Amino acid sequence: MENRVHTSLGVLIGGVHTYFPKEIIRGISKEAEKEHINIFFFLGMQTKVFLKQVLGEHSNAFYDYQFNTIYDYSQIGGLQGLLINYGTIGTYLKENNVRIFAQRYNDLPSVFLTEKINVANCYSIISDNYQGLYSVVEHLITEHGCKRILFVKGPVGNTDSNERFQGYQDAMKAHDLTVQPQMIAQGDYSEFIDESVEELLDHNPDADAIVFANDEMAYSGCRVCRKRGLQVGKDILLTGFDNGELSRQTDPPLTTVLQDGKAMGELAVRNMMCILNGEEVPFCRYPTKLVVRESCGCMRQNNEQIQSEEDRSEETGRLRHEIIEKQQQFVEFQRKSWLLPMMVRELNECVDDERGFCLRIMDTMKVMGVSSSYLFLLDQPIVYDGESDWTCPENLRLAAHCRNGETFAYSLEERPLVTRERGIAQMTEDGGDHQYMVYLLFSSERQYGLLVCEVPIKDLSFYYVVSLQIGLALHNYELNKIEALHRQQLFQDMERIREQNRELDMKSAYDQLTGLLNLRGFTERTKKICEDGKRRKAHLLYGDLDHLKEINDTWGHAEGNFAIKACADILKSCIRGSDMIARIGGDEFSCLVFSEMDTFDTILKDRIIQACKEFNERSRKPYYVELSVGIQTFELENYEDIQLANISADQILYEAKKNRRKSIKKKNNEL
Template sequence: MKKSDRYNIGILIGGVHTYFPKEHIRGITEAARELNVNVCFFLGTQTKDFFEDLLGGTHKDSFDYQFKTIHDYSLIGGLDGLIINYGTLGLQLKNETAERFALKFNSIPTVFLTEIVHSPNCHSLICDNKNGIHMVMEHLINEHHCRKILFVAGPSQNTDANERKNTYLERMAAHNLPVTPQMIAQGDYSEFVDRQVQHLLDDNPDAQAIVFANDEMAFSGYRVCEQRGLKVGKDILITGFDDCERASGMEPPLTTVQQDGVLMGKMAVYDLIAKLDGSEVLSRRVPVSLCVRESCGCQEKIPEIRSTPVNLTEQIHKLNRTITNMKLELINFQRKSWFILSLARNLNDCMDDEYAFLLSAMENMRELRTKCTYLFLLDEPVIYHQNDEWISPQNLRLAAYYRDEETAAFHLYDRQPVNAENGICQLMADNDRHQFMVFLLFSGEKQYGLLACDIQPEEFPFFYVISLQIGLSLHYLEISKVEVLRRQEMSRDLELVRERNRELGLISKYDELTGLLNLRGFTEQIKNFCSKSEHQRAYIICADLDHLKEINDTWGHPAGNFALRSVANIFNGCLRSQDIVARTGGDEFLILLNCQEKNFQDIFRKRVRDACAAFNAESGKPFLVEVSLGITEFKPSPETDIPAIIEHADKDLYEAKKLRKNSVRRP
């Protein structure tokens, strides 16, 4: 062992909802505690079988294929050694051999469980499958004189399953017993192989016995036989392999091959630590024994049956312990299941704030009394379709954690990256020993990261559901982020539209040449003025630039534009800020004055005439800028007939224009 640091060992394991992987986990957990090493379980599971059994058909929306990717995250785990339960992972790795898989991970010392590999830096631990099936077949043939024995095989890519199937074929051949393809069914090690067993019995109505490659599939055999009215142990004999916790409690008790999964898990840890300490460790097989019970036709009371490795009292105690533990797990799960609703609600309340979302997730882990929890997120979700080539992401970061009664979360720019030099275990390291269960966070085809919880193995089912809920909530958070961005874009677009409308409003109300109001703008202003300035004295002034045509024709349109702008400036100089002036046509202007002086017409005419003279004295142009004015006094009110007043002023302008000069050319 290292003197200063604990070893960090990783466990790649799938099928953790089934019996034997759970036994391996128990053994690994006990050995890790005894040897004071840190453990990270990279967990995979399969839900498809459960859905199919529950729904009675193929579950098309299963995303179990995502679980085959979690083992790649161990490559950035910061691990010293690795235990690979390939027998469970291989069910998902249909296109990858054990040898190729081993080469991917053999940069560190590796122990393969339930698989034989010959890669450097790896060695294997596998049960004695051949001897186990050999004992079963000899017992059925010699003790029960069976001749028509059927076989339900495990996954074709699994070494345990292949060895068991091959031994079945060898023993049948050794006794000159015929085997046809219809006598063998292809199973998957799950309890849900009912259809395969149905077909097997349909094709072989005279079958005397069925040998199952593991206990889980044998339970399916019990169920099918009961449906057909066949009594197990009398009408047909059934055997299994593993001696799982339910085997002795079946009716009748299941004859099986006992292999010690807990022992195998412990051996794997001890072998790996020995390798890390520099010792040479060889591959080996774990011994098995035949556990004879009533499903093969034997009776417990027969004294000459001595193959059972534990006596009946010990079996009863084992079964009682199993039942008690299962009840406690169920009660605990039921109590905690209410928490899932609270978790979903708490996380959904934070959909507009990722930082608050992360803190809420860690607060919930604190309430669940995990020893500590770490949440690792990808910078961007990875979309992984079932038939795509998997490429392990390189942008995983520590996003939040709960430890020592403290919760913390980090914004994206503050998150520490996970890489080969600064791995998952290093980011979770402290002075305590830990046993992390690492769950993949995904929703449908999108992966979001990992959730690592320091919990006991029996808590796995509940926290597996928790991880599914967090994955779903991360999906909703992503959608919420997209919606926020869309709303921001829409807000920016809306503000841009408003700004353009304001610009269009200005354009529609103002004269581009002079900057004065145009007719539309003047009309709106005078209407507003009349509605608010009732019974006051006011004046409407119509004005024309004298001889604009002469200026344009003689000196060009730029000169005419100059003259028009000059008139606008002259009027602005003669008016107050509250007065309104507009250019309403080519050479036409309108002015609104609010003035209490009587006979203001003559005063204003003189003011404009003097302003024009002053301008002409300084302009240096070969023409004069002069205007004619028509002025009408009125008292504004909401009922004021504005067009009539403008018409009256325009008539006065017409009379004034008769007095203008014949030309604006300078003398």
């Protein structure tokens, strides 16, 4: 296939879970395919009505506001024009003002569907809502003699809704029928307005008919009437607006107004191409048509009568096709229902690196049958509360893609940045024709980026659920990364604390001057030795530096410290490294030595005397460094044995001190 650079259009559209927006999408898709135009549908999805129906008033769709931000990503779409279905967007905006919205996007030529707009570079296509609704009410009055006709409005501030309401009011007025406030109910275009219909019927038990501003709300009306035992088409007449796909399948089939969303979508694409070619495009009010069926009380033979065998055959073929399509959709739904939990499990398994995680997302999309998909991620997640000002982010990057069944993920450093000059359309351009759905990836207040994927229109809602799961997986991955960083930081903190504790232990257990154990360290070590309960022969030495006071008083404390360190070195030279030696006081030392030799105490004492002699011969100090020692030999089994040996060694030391020099000052000839 020859590569070509396509014209790329963006479509901003909400409410895509309902019939009419889907029809618009189908029309845009059909015309774009015909003209080889690439389309990017920026999808606003709302969950509130569904959650309320399932969970009641306590449902929480608080984060639906996130969907309103997806439209801004079209500003970095690299697009040539925008098709905007404002009727499905404005209702959910914080400020429902079509002019402000149009000015936000009119850097590009824009075609607005279901909305009238008078802003530069903006063009409009809208249904003839007024005439369509007027014809419904007039039919009920003139053909069925209805006088008390109730009305369920669409969303507040919606142009379609306002025009349809005006058509209702004017038709009633033209036939001199009074409209009272209790005859009007506020709806939201969803199928889940049962409470509003119940209340409307409670206030109007004598109602002849209810006119709904769209088909979805009319389905709710049929459900409520059946619940009340009212036979639609006999006891009360109901009508809708849209001619939705289910309008023929309701019981009885629904009288409605055809507004051809598919044709309007096709026209929107044609108009945009004319605009891009520099041609003038007029405002268009697209005609509507009354479709009469049994829900308004008309009999089938008077409206949708099948008069010939050919007609019957065509109708039978259509129904057979619908049945086959529904069966296929059911099988497809079952398959995807199995795939979805597998996908969730796959994505939430721990992956060591972000590139691998993004690749896993693309592989998951591939397994689900999506041949082309793109994952765009923000450098850092954006926290958006729905109240503060929102602007399109400037740090969106292409993280991974699946093209023609081949998956690829970029490293963090290599991810291409999305800009207005090189936008989403340029980064997804591969020479082929594509129609991409663009889903926002978020979890609660945190936005992570976009999923751009080529999926069938019938699967829009399913891949919306997939996008939510991917958003949740991204959130979990972010939490795992934070947790890993916290673990690493905790490990480093614990290591630092351990090092500090080791230093504190050293300081608390060792003498800073000599580097020997202090009294605390000596005591703890000896207690640990006694913990094993083994009996062994030991020798406990108590030693004093002779005449430390004389050294301090005569030569100063620096020399006193030198003499103490010299004593420590002398004692260390006389025992093994595995034996314990400590400075337990200012001039006091203690050693614990293990030896089975019977005369070891005498040998140790002689070693110390000889070591002192050798030191003094080479020290060139004006004083002698000498130790008086007392050694007690004993059997060590528990700590109490050492305590008793302490007493004996101390007494022996006391006796030894009596034999020390009277003065440690050297004579001149001894220096």
